[in-house]
Amino acid sequence: MTDQPITVLISHPMLGPMQAGLEAAGYRVVRRWDLAEADRGAVRAIAHAGEIVLEPAFLETLPNLSLIATISVGYDGVDVPWCRARGIEVTHADGLNAEDVADHAVGLLLASWRNLVEGDRLVRSGGWAAEHRLGARPALRGRKVGIVGLGHIGQACARRVEAFGMEAAWWGPNPKPEAPWPQAASLLALAQASDILIVACRADASNRGLISAEILDALGPRGLLINVARGSVVDEDALIAALKDKRLGRAALDVFWQEPTPAARWEGVPNTVLSPHAAGGTLDSIPKMIGQAHENLRRHFAGEPLLSPVP
C-alpha cells in the first residue's frame, strides 16, 4: 500500500463485516449508508454484493472509481456495459460456491417434494394423527429434472439428482458438446419433458422473465419449479398466479424480484418453500469469496491482471 491509503466503499450493510478485513489489509473504508459528501472523491473501489442495484446516478458521484469488486458470483445489480464505457472494471466470485448453491437447490427440491416444511408444522401443531399420514407423494426415482443453465451450479445439480435415480437434462443458449446430459431443443421442450425445473443460469438483461407463464404451464400441475439463480429470471407474478390456479404444482425459491420479499406477497400462495437468498453463503464459501475480492482489489491497484473479471 502507498502512504496515502486507498479508499474502498462498502455498498451495503450486509457487507459490514468486511470492514475490519479491508482495514487490516491497509485500505481506508467508507460506507455508503453514512458516506460523507467530502469522501466521494476519495472512493477508488467498491466492495459490493452483486444482486444489490448500484445505480449509475450514484456511481457518477464517485469521480475516481475504477473497480467494483462483487463478493458474489452474480453481478446483476451492476450495469457492466455502463461501467466499461467509463473505464470501471467489475470482478466477481468465479464459481466458488457452486457446490453450496447446488446443495441448497437439491435441499429445496427434497423439502418441497417430500413436504418437509409442512410436515414439521404439522408435528409441532399437534395436527399429526395416525389416521391421516401426510398425503403420499410420488417417488423421486425416475423423475425428470430439467436444468436451466448448465454452468458450475447446473452441473453440480445434475450430479446430485442422478444419485437419487432422477434423470437430468438441460437447456441453455449455447451447446456444450462435452456435457454428459442431453440438451433440450428449447426451454419450452425442457419444461414440457420435466417433472422438476431447476433455474441455475446467470441472470442478466437478456433473460428477465425467461421463466414465463408459458414455461410454467408447460411444467404443469404436477411440476415443481426451483429457483436458485435470481428472481428476475422468473416472471414472479405469473408464478404466483399459476400456483394459485393450480396450473403449476409447487415452487421452492431462494431468490425473489424484491429482496427481502414482502411476506404478504406469499400469503395464500400454496405449495411453496421460501428461503432467504441463503443458497450460496456458507462458512466455507464466504471467506473464499471475500478472499477473491481482496485479491482482485490488490491486483487492480498493483496493475496486475485481475483474478476474476466478469465475462
Add this chain to the structure above:
Amino acid sequence: MTDQPITVLISHPMLGPMQAGLEAAGYRVVRRWDLAEADRGAVRAIAHAGEIVLEPAFLETLPNLSLIATISVGYDGVDVPWCRARGIEVTHADGLNAEDVADHAVGLLLASWRNLVEGDRLVRSGGWAAEHRLGARPALRGRKVGIVGLGHIGQACARRVEAFGMEAAWWGPNPKPEAPWPQAASLLALAQASDILIVACRADASNRGLISAEILDALGPRGLLINVARGSVVDEDALIAALKDKRLGRAALDVFWQEPTPAARWEGVPNTVLSPHAAGGTLDSIPKMIGQAHENLRRHFAGEPLLSPVP
C-alpha cells in the same frame, strides 16, 4: 378362494384404504376398531402396519390366526418369537421403499443443515432483513456421514451423500466385505468421526436405545442426528436433553418413541426438524408394499412358500 371367504382383520384405521382391495380379492374384511366378538374366531390373517404394537393378549383372542402380513418394511410392533411359537407366520415388505426412505433421510439432512424450515418461517413472518442473512452454516462438501445399519436404506443413503461430496462410513453388527464404504470399529468410533449420523438400521429388542447419551455426546455440539429407522433405536429423552444443553447440534427425525409424538414434547427443543413418519410412503412404494402383502396372503392360504417372511 373357497366358497367360504377367508376373514382378514385390518389392525389399524391407517390401513382402512386396504379394505376395498382385500374385498375385491375375495376376502371378508373385519376391522379391529369395530370388531364384533363373534368375528374373532373367523380371523385367519391380519393386515398390519409393523410399527403398531400387536399385543399378544389381543392375538390370543384370535384362535384361528395363522398369518400377520405387515405392509411395512419394519415389524417392530410384532413379537415374532411369540408368534412363531404359536405357528403364526409373519411377513413384511422387503426393501421395497428403501430409495424413498433414503430420499427422505437426505431431505431431512439438507433441511436441517441448510436451515430450510427456519428459513421458510423467517420469510413468511416478514423477519428476513437484508442486514442479517441467516447465520451462515458450514458447507456440506467434505463432511463425514456415519450410517448406522448398512442395509438397503443405509446403502441408498451412502450413494446419495457421496454425490454431495460428503464421505460415507458405517457401522453395523456384521461385517459386509463387499460394501464400498469403510466400516467403523464401533458405533462410538463412528459417532466420534462423524459430522452427521444417519440411523437406518432395523429396530428390534436388541437395539432399543442404541443411540445413547454417550453416542450423542460423541457426535457432539456441531453434529446432526438423523433418524429414519424407528424411534426406539434412539434414547429420545437423552436426545432432547443433549439438544437443550447444546451438547448435540441438531436433529432431524421422522420417527419417535410415541407416534404421533406429542407436540408439547418438542417445545423449546432447539435445532430440530420433525417429520410425521413419512419417509417410506410414496405413491410408488405404497401400492408395491400392499401388493406384496396381498401376494403373501395368497401364497399362505394356497400353501405356497411366502414371498417375504421376516428373517
